[in-house]
Amino acid sequence: EPEVTQTPSHQVTQMGQEVILRCVPISNHLYFYWYRQILGQKVEFLVSFYNNEISEKSEIFDDQFSVERPDGSNFTLKIRSTKLEDSAMYFCASSEPGRGGSEAFFGQGTRLTVV
Amino acid sequence: AQSVTQLDSHVSVSEGTPVLLRCNYSSSYSPSLFWYVxxxxxxxxxLLKYTSAATLVKGINGFEAEFKKSETSFHLTKPSAHMSDAAEYFCVVSDPPEAGNxxxxxxxxxxxxxxxP
Structure with missing residues (x-):
């Protein structure tokens, strides 16, 4: 069964460092997303990506964040200068085109710890 | 605007007894609704999804949910809980494409x- 894969599963970084979280969405999907879940809090939408551009982003997704689909298969989230409050579980998701509520398939997540 | 309210932050049941996890939503459109575990x-x-077809939706592991538009609810149920069901459950809403979200x-x-046990 096709699945979304995320690497690494756990990333520890020092405050101020740049991190890149990687995702390989399901191959025929066209919509891509990043969500995050701070420990003990709700899952929050960060950004959606379609047709090689950001289609929507939340208030959380400030200038420190960027996304890219560099080679047609990977979908990356970059945090330019990490802060302690960026520590969270980051989930990548993808969904296929079509009307109605397309199911979003989620990866296993990357746990980012900023120290 | 969309919103989702899960009415209970914690539910505790005994193995073999029914499970009910409550969810209410609001949306200006005919949304799709999901339960994730x-x-x-x-x-x-x-776990399962509702996308404007049958209002009673069956999912994996014996879970099901019923979409009730009049009550704006999408409660998750299971007749008999198993130890392996212990987890965090999320109710999720998504508007259709015409909503522009x-x-x-x-x-x-x-x-x-x-x-x-």
Missing amino acids: QHPNKGLQL NRKLIWGLGTSLAVN
Whole structure:
């Protein structure tokens, strides 16, 4: 069964460092997303990506964040200068085109710890 | 605007007894509704989804949910809880494409289900 894969599963970084979280969405999907879940809090939408551009982003997704689909298969989230409050579980998701509520398939997540 | 309210942050049941996890939503459109489950240290797994077809939706692991438009509810049920059902459950709403929300998922705060032996 096709699945979304995320690497690494756990990333520890020092405050101020740049991190890149990687995702390989399901191959025929066209919509891509990043969500995050701070420990003990709700899952929050960060950004959606379609047709090689950001289609929507939340208030959380400030200038420190960027996304890219560099080679047609990977979908990356970059945090330019990490802060302690960026520590969270980051989930990548993808969904296929079509009307109605397309199911979003989620990866296993990357746990980012900023120290 | 979309929103999701999960009415219970924690639910505790005994093994073999029914499970009811409550969810209410608001949307200006005819939304799609989902239940996701997250086991400890695991990713998010789709349990079931409602997308304007049958109002009673069956999912994996014996779970089902009923969409009630008049009550704006989408409660999750299971007739008999199993120890392996202990997890965090999220109710999620997504507007249709014409809403212009880019299929963004709006999440409830989650309900932690404990199953006692």
